[in-house]
Amino acid sequence: MDTPVQTEIQTVYIRPASLSHTPSHYCPGCTHGIAHRLIAEVMDEMDIRERTIGVAPVGCSVFAYNYFDFDWVEAAHGRAPAMATGIKRVLPDRFVFTYQGDGDLASIGMSEIMHVAGRGENITTFFINNAIYGMTGGQMAPTTLPGQKTTSSPHGRDVETMGYPLHMAEVLSKWDGAGYIVRRSLHDPKNIRLAKKAIRTAFEVQKRGLGFSMVELLSTCPTNWGVSAQEALTWLVEHMIPVYPLEDFKVTSGLDGFRA
Amino acid sequence: MAKEFLEGNFAMAEAAVRAGVEAYFGYPITPQTEILEWMSHRMPELKRAFLQAESEVAAINMVYGAACTGARVMSSSSSPGVSLMMEGLSYIAGTEVPAVLIDVVRGGPGLGNIAPSQGDYNQLVHGGGHGDYHPIVLAPASVQEAIDLTVLAFDLAEKYRNICIVMADGSIGQMMEPAELPEMRPLRTITPDWAVDGCLNRPQRILTSILIDPTLEEIYNHKILDTWYRIQENEIRYKEYYLDDAEYVVIGFGTAGRIALTAVRNARLEGIKVGLFRPISVSPFPFPQLEELIKTTQGFLVTEMNTGQMLEDVRMAVKGRVPIEFYARVGGIVPYPDEILGEIRRLVHEPKSPGGDPRRRWMQRLKDGVITLS
Numbered sequence: 283m284d285t286p287v288q289t290e291i292q293t294v295y296i297r298p299a300s301l302s303h304t305p306s307h308y309c310p311g312c313t314h315g316i317a318h319r320l321i322a323e324v325m326d327e328m329d330i331r332e333r334t335i336g337v338a339p340v341g342c343s344v345f346a347y348n349y350f351d352f353d354w355v356e357a358a359h360g361r362a363p364a365m366a367t368g369i370k371r372v373l374p375d376r377f378v379f380t381y382q383g384d385g386d387l388a389s390i391g392m393s394e395i396m397h398v399a400g401r402g403e404n405i406t407t408f409f410i411n412n413a414i415y416g417m418t419g420g421q422m423a424p425t426t427l428p429g430q431k432t433t434s435s436p437h438g439r440d441v442e443t444m445g446y447p448l449h450m451a452e453v454l455s456k457w458d459g460a461g462y463i464v465r466r467s468l469h470d471p472k473n474i475r476l477a478k479k480a481i482r483t484a485f486e487v488q489k490r491g492l493g494f495s496m497v498e499l500l501s502t503c504p505t506n507w508g509v510s511a512q513e514a515l516t517w518l519v520e521h522m523i524p525v526y527p528l529e530d531f532k533v534t535s536g537l538d539g540f541r542a
Numbered sequence: 543m544a545k546e547f548l549e550g551n552f553a554m555a556e557a558a559v560r561a562g563v564e565a566y567f568g569y570p571i572t573p574q575t576e577i578l579e580w581m582s583h584r585m586p587e588l589k590r591a592f593l594q595a596e597s598e599v600a601a602i603n604m605v606y607g608a609a610c611t612g613a614r615v616m617s618s619s620s621s622p623g624v625s626l627m628m629e630g631l632s633y634i635a636g637t638e639v640p641a642v643l644i645d646v647v648r649g650g651p652g653l654g655n656i657a658p659s660q661g662d663y664n665q666l667v668h669g670g671g672h673g674d675y676h677p678i679v680l681a682p683a684s685v686q687e688a689i690d691l692t693v694l695a696f697d698l699a700e701k702y703r704n705i706c707i708v709m710a711d712g713s714i715g716q717m718m719e720p721a722e723l724p725e726m727r728p729l730r731t732i733t734p735d736w737a738v739d740g741c742l743n744r745p746q747r748i749l750t751s752i753l754i755d756p757t758l759e760e761i762y763n764h765k766i767l768d769t770w771y772r773i774q775e776n777e778i779r780y781k782e783y784y785l786d787d788a789e790y791v792v793i794g795f796g797t798a799g800r801i802a803l804t805a806v807r808n809a810r811l812e813g814i815k816v817g818l819f820r821p822i823s824v825s826p827f828p829f830p831q832l833e834e835l836i837k838t839t840q841g842f843l844v845t846e847m848n849t850g851q852m853l854e855d856v857r858m859a860v861k862g863r864v865p866i867e868f869y870a871r872v873g874g875i876v877p878y879p880d881e882i883l884g885e886i887r888r889l890v891h892e893p894k895s896p897g898g899d900p901r902r903r904w905m906q907r908l909k910d911g912v913i914t915l916s
Contacts, residue, residue: 302746332742337607338750347748353738355610356750358633361603364595368607368615369738371591372565376740394603397596 311511360391402459
């Protein structure tokens, strides 16, 4: 009997079980899909899919729950941290996270995000900062850069009349209740890998009960920035990172010995 | 359980505890802060969730989140705080999750004052939040009733997956009187089959108030209207006093109804055949019962601690078939029984006005000095 030739086939890339089989509605070049996938990969690796509840925001990712295969609720605009608090307080052994954009988190939901961090609520927030309102069609966000043109700052954000961009990770890291506050970016493979490590670490903080964790993810919005998908990545690097540095703003000592 | 001398706010809080509330989220506001204070030590003592939220906006969204897990959950507030909760209430209604709210109503509009009022009738009964939905609203007239209705509120909320509000006022919240608390109920052991609690060994569940396809939203609106009709058919509650031979009927809810009862009793001593109809469920409003009353009544006197918000519902029920008069104290003033007695006498002895606007006549009497405010 002939011995068949042994061919070793190794699966190196597969849809994570935490993601559902749903075609994306996000625009070409938008980084929401990357953020979704990273969260799903980490959840698979931690085997927490059946013990996690996501809280979706209002904004482009309002239908985030369609892309994942685990339990979700959908919050009112900006209120995801309050809703997540309600869930976590009655189900303290579940993983609870919010997924919020910059308008949701830093504008209408400023109060809720401040206090969830201040309380050291054991939840995780993924903060998608693309410096613009996406779903409503490109209006100025609290994180819009000085001079950046949007449909509601058509001549560019004039800081004299429209104020300055808000640095949420920096501010939230000052609260005693914050366990892990970092900013990462989704513009290239290296940074995507770093973002995944941060997401893994944030969930670890929640697992260990070390307080509020947030990963701010600099993201692109080619449609509303009015550039190509490729140009958006460059624009992020050249314009956003100088204003929003990619740093660890708070890392609790309770993580000592942990490596993502 | 024996009767105790209980304050309304405390009694409602402890009643909720004994009804098996698993989580309380609230924000301090007079005249209901005692509920929050009681919960702040009672809930942790029983290893249940208590959290003082940063605002009423956050509190109701915490309620929303906890309700989505199937937990028995509540908040309490007073009028300006309840205004802030309207957004969350609409979302709760749009998601069909059960939630209980106690509103200890105070004088308004605006910051108003902290005195008893019924000025939240419209924002509770006729909406407040956006979109089409109907909360169940129960109005107690005593501390005992506040206890009983708080317990009932949880059962109704869960039975219909609907918001259930106990609409008290500052006097119910603050006064002390003998009342009996219920036995402690065991906590819920069953998780409803719609609850979001992690998809262990089951398919994903999503709780959302978005139905982006208008044809689906239309179906959903029909569905919650159907639920509302079931509630109307089964959950109307009211109390009748001296109605058997009554020629005249006073209609009032909550504290106004209770004060009217004293006035009715005094009028009876004068030989006036008057009774009291006191809606307990102001939502669903007892329209069928009023339809019956119309057959035997020569005149209604509606009395409220607002400028006639329930009066509009009574007028809709009566449809001009029986004369209606109106009397109110507003802005945080509670009427004396004698004020209402005076109006009962006027209703009986003066020529009837079958049509027109009872509220305008009331205002005119005030301006003409026919009514003197004490």
